[in-house]
Amino acid sequence: MVRGVYIHIPFCHQICNYCDFNKVYFRNQPVDEYIEAVGKEIAMALNRSPEQFSNIETIYLGGGTPTALSPSQLERLLELIGGHLTTDVMEFTAEANPDELTIEKLKVLKNGGVNRLSLGVQSFDEQLLRRLGRTHTIDQVYRSIDDAFKAGFENISIDLMYGLPGQSDGQWEDTLEKALALNLPHYSAYSLIVEPKTVFYIQYMRGKLHLPEEETEAKMYEMLMDKMEMNGLHQYEISNFAKDGYQSIHNKIYWDNDEYAGFGAGAHGYIKGIRYSNHGPIKKYLQAVNMGQLPILHQHEVTLMEKCEEEMFLGLRKNEGVSFERFEQKMGFSMKEKYGGIISELVNEGLLTEDEGRIRLTKKGRFLGNEVFRQFLLCE
Structure with missing residues (x-):
């Protein structure tokens, strides 16, 4: 939705x-x-x-x-x-x-x-x-x-x-x-x-x-x-x-990695598990719309692996972090099952904290956010 x-x-x-x-x-x-x-x-x-x-x-x-x-x-x-x-x-x-x-x-x-x-x-x-x-x-x-x-x-x-x-x-x-x-x-x-x-x-x-x-x-x-x-x-x-x-x-x-629609030239959207982008050049955008076609240039069905990664590196941008319960509801398995080792390592390094049923960046982690996010892209 x-x-x-x-x-x-x-x-x-x-x-x-x-x-x-x-x-x-x-x-x-x-x-x-x-x-x-x-x-x-x-x-x-x-x-x-x-x-x-x-x-x-x-x-x-x-x-x-x-x-x-x-x-x-x-x-x-x-x-x-x-x-x-x-x-x-x-x-x-x-x-x-x-x-x-x-x-x-x-x-x-x-x-x-x-x-x-x-x-x-x-x-x-x-x-x-x-x-x-x-x-x-x-x-x-x-x-x-x-x-x-x-x-x-x-x-x-x-x-x-x-x-x-x-x-x-x-x-x-x-x-x-x-x-x-x-x-x-x-x-x-x-x-x-x-x-x-x-x-x-x-x-x-x-x-x-x-x-x-x-x-x-x-x-x-x-x-x-x-x-x-x-x-x-x-x-x-x-x-x-x-x-x-x-x-x-x-x-x-x-x-929150939730769904949104994008309209206009070069706009991006995420609907029904598919990420898409529209034609960027004005002329191509207008041509498609005036022919009665949605002006979509690229579509990509997000895999479960990609969905997990996005849930982590997008969610960790928020100070409230990523909820263990919400992750499991969306993915069908636990965050610890997928990323337990990485989470423990980052907690030990002082980059993440785990409390109140969620993980979040520490103040030190905010300075090194991209390094933290990268760890969740390396786990197969």
Whole structure:
């Protein structure tokens, strides 16, 4: 049963230097046709399996940048979504850029059922913003958040980044203090990963991208955890912090390894044990939908082995960890039967703790999360 719906809007007015998501420049793109195609894709999926969408809990508009759309385009998109899916869900999130989030767009989002905003702030340092290829200013961050509150939004999250080229721990501390002064209910903070097919990757391969040392990045992460906790924001996942009652329900669906649908060019989904991805290029996506076909490029039936691995490395991202009981209910055998030796070894190394019927990362384990996750991919 699908718990969440992700809808991808691939259009951007500016391509950031670190971004490897499926995206295109807004100019000269068939944006209106794309919006109609998303509505058609949703309708086709519901016609094929209406029972799968009878109890969705979340909708998430991601990108790209949904707020790259004009107010009228946003309104049409939300009209199509509401015409096919119930928007009376627990959480309806829209990603937004501070320099694009106008009062008019905020009203459209609110009237369309959106009840949560995720703003791509990344840094409160103007120089670093330019380095990242971001187009907003710090003043626009403050203005957009103030406007969002005035429009009636309470559930607001901002994304931050650390481990950036030329970033010092002092700059990171300043960003954290300014972000926390906003007293928002949710923050996400990610270390930079240099992905292929990005501007940063090209610079890195040419020796022109100078990143902080691992020790400095670790110090930044520790600073992040400490300052969030001091300000009443509890870490519930490796990169996410929230006040009580404001955890991201949609993202938790991914970490719970539960099923979700993905609509739009390049979107991914996981339904009935099958992971799938849509055509990424806009033209190919439109061709498929306009021919009355679901625009799926790849499908993969997840094996039991893969399901076990995913349950572990996704679940361990959460501070609550992985439940022995839930694992056995989903897999048909016990976690100890499959991973007992690995769990004992990682507990002895101080990377995992076992208590209250579950395993979870220790604070030390959070710093070495990828090393821990890798252990559960090596067990046959």
